[in-house]
Amino acid sequence: MSRGKPGDSCVAGDAMLRVHITNEDLSRVRFASGPDPLWETVMSIRLLRGTWGGAVFDPWRAQVRDRLCQLPQRYVRLLRHLVSPAGDLPGFLTPQRAGQGLEAGIEAVLGTPRVRLRRELAALPGAPSWLRPLAEGEPAALARLGAALRAYHHVAIAPFWPRVRSLVDAERAARARTVLDHGTEGLLAAMRPAMLWQAPVLEVRHPVQREIRLAGRGLVLAPSAFCWRWPVTVVHPGLPPVLIYPVERGSECWAGPDHAPGARALANLLGPTRAACLTAIGNSCTTGELARRTGVTAPTASLHATTLRAAGLTTSTRRGNTVVHTPTPLGSALLRASGS
Secondary structure, three states, X not given: OOOOOOOOOOOOOOOEEEEEOOHHHHOOEEEOOOOOHHHHHHHHHHHHHOOOOHHHHHXXXXXXXXXXXXXXXXXXXXXXXXXXXXXXXXXXXXXXXXXXXXXHHHXXXXXXXXXXXXXXXXXXXXXXXXXXXXXXXXXXXXXXXXXXXXXXXXXXXXXXXXXXXXXXXXXXHHHHHHHHHHHHHHHHHOOOOXXXXXXXXXXXXXXXXXXXXXXXXXXXXXXXXXXXXXXXXXXXXXXXXXXXXXXXXXXXXXXOHHHOHHHHHHHHHHOHHHHHHHHHHOXXXXXXXXXXXHOOOHHHXXXXXXXXXXXXXXXXXXXXXXXXXXXXXXXXXXXXXXXX
């Protein structure tokens, strides 16, 4: 995420997106429930083609480029032509249904109306003639696109998905605390430096100048692991616009938290899985989120949460059908001492 000097407008000297937010919209600002598998897939394709954010993404690029050699090159060539290094992305590649999972998203992609395929593929710079069957919605071409998306996701995203979920879950938990302490306007004010809240307008770093009026539809904030530099907007008629923005992350996030020296010491003390559970609970989470963040089953996550609670390191609160785990002062002090 780009940084600016304290006190500077986050958009000084840049094009910007201006989101006009009414009082009615403020009550409808919410966060996406988790990372979107197709958005992460598409944005990672763009990152893989460039050198941006080398300190953060080069470890991931090095691992993925080796794995891409295992894929049919016609899949790689197709995706590279569909996702250009700059400019607009074909909107049909990132349907709203992808929030329900990769397969639901791919099914929606393959069901794109032919007129939309033609329009969005025609807008691609230098689109080759062999994309014409896809633009015409031919079944074989659509099946090839679905296979390419699945294969790429399998080698480039799936191995890192627990880390992606962990980054997004941690961002959601941190922002939730801000809402509890300062309300929605306090949340928007805290989104600096990539965004600047000057009521009633949210100014966002953006590659092109643009204005969006929410008009009572609200706004969905969607943190993303593979979004780089500028947030991305998605506007569907009649639905709340979505603002996809980059989470904070470093190169170590692709290797996993257990490689840091402090984390290893914590693992030696508690055991690797229980240490990972305490680290995950450091950002507050439900039992289901704890299982996803640590890669264990829900019963195993519940067992570790019980053990940590009995040791006085965490506390658990039931809210409806879910249990939310948070660190105690002792647990937080242990995490700080380990650098986790």
